[in-house]
Amino acid sequence: MDEPDLEPVRRSGGRSNVTTRAIALVVVLLVLVISYASSLRIYFSQAHEISATRVEIADHQRQISQLQGELAQWDNPDHVRTEARQRLGWVVPGETGYQVVGSDGQPLGGGAAIQGESGPADAPQDAWWAKLWGSVEAADQPAPVKKKKVDSGPITDKTKPKGSG
16 A cells, blocks of 8 residues: 655745744844943933033132132232232332322222212112101002093984983
């Protein structure tokens, strides 16, 4: 007797070469890439903020050291005397101080400005309670209300009020 062929039958039901496992692997990889991409974006933005903050700190430290140097200069009495002479026009007792003034009244070569006589002082302002009481008094005497004159024209049957007869 003849034996039948026992080969497995292959179905060609339009099945592609991509298996379910391969699709699952691609989906998992996509999820990982997306999650790592957002994490990397946050990491790089924070690294940028840190570097900007470090630059800002370095600038502030430079300013602090500069200001500390200026402060140390003010501990020197000679520096204080020099600044008082230049900025304020002070002189040591026994010296005669001169200041050359231009036609506009400003000192030439820097220094303090010469201040003229002050003008009349501004009128003293009323105290708050005086302003408050003035407001109360003004509220007691309201301004008269002006009535508008309405020109209605002659009274006719159409313009005559109803019920008057």
